[in-house]
Amino acid sequence: MQIEHLKFSNDFKFGAAVAAHQVEGGNYNNDWWEFEHQQDTLCKESSGDACNFYHMYEEDIKLMKDLNLNLFRFSIEWSRIEPAENEFSKAAMNHYIKVAEKCLEHSIEPCITFHHFTTPIWATKDGSWLNPQITDRFVRFCDYVAKNLGDRLKWAVTINEPNIVALMGYRTGVFPPGFKDTNFRRTATSNFIAAHRLATEVIKNNVPQAKVGLSLSMTDYQTRPGGEDKLKKIRYIMQDIYLETLQNDDFVGVQTYSRHIIDPNKKQSGQFEPELPVTKMGYEIYPQALEATIKEAYDKTKTDILVTENGIAPIGDVDSIRSKFIVDALGGVKNCIDQNINVLGYVYWSLLDNFEWSLGFEPKFGLIKVDRRDFRRTVKPSAKLMSKIAENSKNS
Numbered sequence: 028m029q030i031e032h033l034k035f036s037n038d039f040k041f042g043a044a045v046a047a048h049q050v051e052g053g054n055y056n057n058d059w060w061e062f063e064h065q066q067d068t069l070c071k072e073s074s075g076d077a078c079n080f081y082h083m084y085e086e087d088i089k090l091m092k093d094l095n096l097n098l099f100r101f102s103i104e105w106s107r108i109e110p111a112e113n114e115f116s117k118a119a120m121n122h123y124i125k126v127a128e129k130c131l132e133h134s135i136e137p138c139i140t141f142h143h144f145t146t147p148i149w150a151t152k153d154g155s156w157l158n159p160q161i162t163d164r165f166v167r168f169c170d171y172v173a174k175n176l177g178d179r180l181k182w183a184v185t186i187n188e189p190n191i192v193a194l195m196g197y198r199t200g201v202f203p204p205g206f207k208d209t210n211f212r213r214t215a216t217s218n219f220i221a222a223h224r225l226a227t228e229v230i231k232n233n234v235p236q237a238k239v240g241l242s243l244s245m246t247d248y249q250t251r252p253g254g255e256d257k258l259k260k261i262r263y264i265m266q267d268i269y270l271e272t273l274q275n276d277d278f279v280g281v282q283t284y285s286r287h288i289i290d291p292n293k294k295q296s297g298q299f300e301p302e303l304p305v306t307k308m309g310y311e312i313y314p315q316a317l318e319a320t321i322k323e324a325y326d327k328t329k330t331d332i333l334v335t336e337n338g339i340a341p342i343g344d345v346d347s348i349r350s351k352f353i354v355d356a357l358g359g360v361k362n363c364i365d366q367n368i369n370v371l372g373y374v375y376w377s378l379l380d381n382f383e384w385s386l387g388f389e390p391k392f393g394l395i396k397v398d399r400r401d402f403r404r405t406v407k408p409s410a411k412l413m414s415k416i417a418e419n420s421k422n423s
Contacts (some may be wrong), residue, residue, distance in 0.1 A: 028350060028392040033357050033416050038135070040372025041417040042098030042334055043394055044092060046187070047107075049381040050080035056106040057145040059384070062203040070199055071387035078379045079402045084126050086404065087378065089307055090395060092133035094410055095417035099135050100335060101126065101372050102143035102187065103169050105150075112149050112164070120175050127179040138182035138335075138374070140242070141169050141226060144192060144384070156192070156215040162222040169226040173233035178197065180237045182370070184280055184335060185226040188244040190218035200231050201385060216264075220272055227276065242280030242335040243269050245324060246287045247316035254289035261289065270327040278371055279328050280335035283320040285310040296302070307340040307390040308383075314339075314352045318359025321370060331369045334360065338376035340383070340390035349409040357416065375413060379404075 035041075048054045052075065063070045080087060107119040127137040142165065146155055150164055161342055173180060195202035198212040227239050245266055250258040273279050285306075304312045322331050337356050341348040357373060364370050380393035388399065396412035397403070 028354055028412065030412070030416050030419065033354065033361060033419070035361070035420040037421065039370075039420060040098040040333075041096050041413065041420070042100060042135075042138065042372060042374040043378035043382065044045070044100035044138075044374050044376050045078075045080065045102075045378050046100065046140065047104035047365055048074060048077070048101045048143070048145045049377070049383070050379055051104065052076035052079050052081055054104055054106060054145065056110055057104070057147055058151045058203040059145050061148055061151075062205070062405065065151050070385045071389070074382040076402075077382050078216065078397045080379070081122075083404075084401060085129055087395070088126075088129050088133055088135065090394060090404060091135055091378065094394070094406070094414040095421065096414070097135050097180070097379075097417075098138055098372055098374060099130050100138040100140060100184070103141035103172055104145065105142065105165075106145065106147035108148060108172060110149075110212045112168070115171055115231070123172075124176065124179065127176060130369040136181040138184065138186040138333075139172075139176070139180060139340075140187050141165075141230075141280075142185065142222075143187040146203075151204060156197070156218050159209060159218060161218055162225055165222045166225045166229050170229045170233065173230045173237075176234070178234060178236065180230075180234045182333075183230050183234075183237050183239045184242045185223045185230070185239065187217055188282060189216070189223070189241070190245045190269060193219060194265070212264075216268065220269065224272065227286065232269065238277040239278045240278040240280050240330075240333065241269070241273060242282050243273075243324070245281050245283050245320035247283070247319040248287050248289065250289040251291065253291040256278070257291060258289045266323075270324060274328045274330055276328075276330055278331045278333040279324045280318055281317070281324050281331050282336035282376070283317045284308070284311045284337070284339070286316045286319075294391065296308055305342070308340050308386070312339065312341075312348065312352065315354035315359060316375040320361055321360065321363045321368060322366075325363075325368045331371055332363075333371045334373045336374060338392045340392045344380075344391040344396075346407045346409050348408070350412045353409060353413055354416075 193215040200207040339352040380391040383390040396405040
């Protein structure tokens with residue numbers, strides 16, 4: 028596969044991402060664990076031991092070093108740090124300090140997400156993200172973590188995809204807390220935005236040199252003639268309402284997987300044609316979406332961009348499809364840079380084949396295969412391809 032054209036500057040970051048609940052195992056004190064174990068759960072299976080990353084992080088970080096990756100995005104599990112309200116676990120905090128230190132030991136910059144979909148059960152018992160108290164609770168957690176991490180904290184993502192949690196948890200009911208109410212979605216959205224702003228302030232107060240931003244799920248929304256008004260409405264509630272508040276952040280975290288077609292003549296919208304190839308997640312293989320969303324995020328914020336997630340779970344985990352997707356997506360990133368958009372790095376989702384929420388372990392996004400029986404790691408060819416691109420950039 029031709030990759031010679033994919034050369035980036037020495038300070039461009041190549042990385043991979045995970046989320047605590049999806050890889051650590053045993054996060055039984057948060058709303059997702061509770062959601063997985065409800066009698067009428069929508070989840071195919073429990074996260075269980077996940078990838079056992081909590082105990083195997085040293086091996087995984089060493090694999091990243093061997094793959095020439097220099098940024099690791101991982102999340103800190105709020106329910107481990109604060110298992111009961113205002114009761115903090117020093118042991119849990121020390122664990123995450125060790126993870127960050129292991130990254131730095133291998134010349135990998137930690138990019139830490141403070142909220143990646145999961146909320147402690149104690150904070151969900153009186154409204155979760157519908158209760159305005161949630162902002163103060165979240166900020167208190169961020170303050171504690173940032174203060175303890177200190178200068179180990181290089182990059183911070185306050186909240187991962189709040190637009191998805193607001194949609195899936197409060198409007199469609201397929202994420203916890205399982206509500207289906209438009210007004211609830213609006214309330215959750217307002218609280219997420221407020222929490223991000225306050226969390227950014229407290230993180231920067233503790234670690235002024237840390238780069239702080241929010242990661243947004245962005246889709247390349249397109250429309251057939253006649254769907255322009257619908258497109259504008261969807262784009263606003265899913266993306267623009269957040270983007271318009273991010274202009275002063277250190278970066279906007281763009282997370283993109285595919286495009287979405289608005290057809291005014293159809294109730295359901297999605298792909299152009301039903302025969303187009305799709306992923307295990309059910310959406311179209313369309314790496315060009317990343318370039319479009321980077322440009323959109325930059326046009327609306329004039330802020331530096333960090334690609335905090337982009338990846339693919341091919342049907343049958345055909346790794347050659349993943350390799351081509353990475354090359355094509357990075358080609359779009361380079362086009363953006365060539366057009367004077369400051370893209371700081373590309374973080375692939377995900378480092379490991381992990382727990383994909385309600386879909387369980389079947390969709391495989393990972394650069395590294397995880398054996399479900401013994402947790403053995405196997406590096407995939409796509410990981411080696413990405414490693415070669417990173418190496419070529421380093422030596423250019």
